[in-house]
Amino acid sequence: MSDWEAAVKGAAGRADDGESISRLLRAWRARVDARTVPELRYVHPRPGRRLSQQHVARMTGVSEGWYRALEAGRRHDFSEGFLLRVAAALRLSEDETLTLFLAVTGRRPPRPAETCGDLPQGVRALLEQQVTYPAYLSDGAWNIVAANTLMGEWFPWVLRPRPNLMRWALLHPEAREQMLDWEDSCARVYLAMLRVAANSNPTDAALRVLVSEILEADADCRRIWAEEFDVVEHRDGHVFRLRLPYHDHAEVRVTSHVLLPIQRMDLRFVFITPVDGPADAAG
Known part of the structure; x- marks a missing residue:
């Protein structure tokens, strides 16, 4: 069983977790192969397959505790810039980014200027x-x-x-x-x-x-x-x-x-x- 499948199975087993953003963030993080992330190429020791909370914090420019609070669903005052960096780090699709923003801020993500x-x-x-x-x-x-x-x-x-x-x-x-x-x-x-x-x-x-x-x-x-x-x-x-x-x-x-x-x-x-x-x- 892959790390991604294990994360999804483990999250699904927590009945009280429902479809919370915590569960989704863990699954999205487990889906990313840390070995393919350019920002982690020169990190020592070299990361293995698993993308950790520490890795995501490094990629988004915050402390590990700050990112951990997001993934635990303990805070709701995160900036749009930080959430956009999380979306980029976890390689979220447009729909996944929308879900992240709605769950955390109650608002849709900002749209780039369009003509x-x-x-x-x-x-x-x-x-x-x-x-x-x-x-x-x-x-x-x-x-x-x-x-x-x-x-x-x-x-x-x-x-x-x-x-x-x-x-x-x-x-x-x-x-x-x-x-x-x-x-x-x-x-x-x-x-x-x-x-x-x-x-x-x-x-x-x-x-x-x-x-x-x-x-x-x-x-x-x-x-x-x-x-x-x-x-x-x-x-x-x-x-x-x-x-x-x-x-x-x-x-x-x-x-x-x-x-x-x-x-x-x-x-x-x-x-x-x-x-x-x-x-x-x-x-």
Whole structure:
């Protein structure tokens, strides 16, 4: 029986261990052949087949006791950087790294900065093949990452350089003309969303800049921000009234549907559909 099989069998025999991260970490560590780890090549004495807790601690730049506390499940204040180093040392897959982060921190691991060109093909195809209603993808700071053809026809501002939903809706004069009942139906909702985002991601520089820019640029937004304490996470299901050139300035009632693509959960996938039936979607 191999060391890997023995570790799995031994861990499975502890009924009180369940599917804990401790059990998984031990199994993942036993799976790695220490002789294949470049960082341990010049360690004396030369390591054998078994990758020890001491080895992992050395590879991740912490004390053996610090790593042992992680594997024992005794602490939950480990940094993202340390957990990413553990994932690399144990050669964890994307799903295994996700499991480690969720078990230890309750959060998903950080994603590297990605661009529009990095959109998964399935997500891009779903967006481009949506020809009935406007749809777009935005990031955590409401920058428009991609939009379908109909979104560009309804809202030509998404075709401008570096389009941002919040900047257009809260600062651009045409938004106050096209979004009816602008203050109550638009500004208050969007500012409440910004308040949630700013408190959820206090270290996000893009969000800080966005909030500061909006409050500095517009007196109405400053007043609403100071007066209101509402918080809104998203506008899924929110109904609002539009008067767009695309519809010859006739009033249209629409609702937004906010989805999270499983392959890019850092993005919002938003559809805009008419409340009163498909007839309103026609130009």
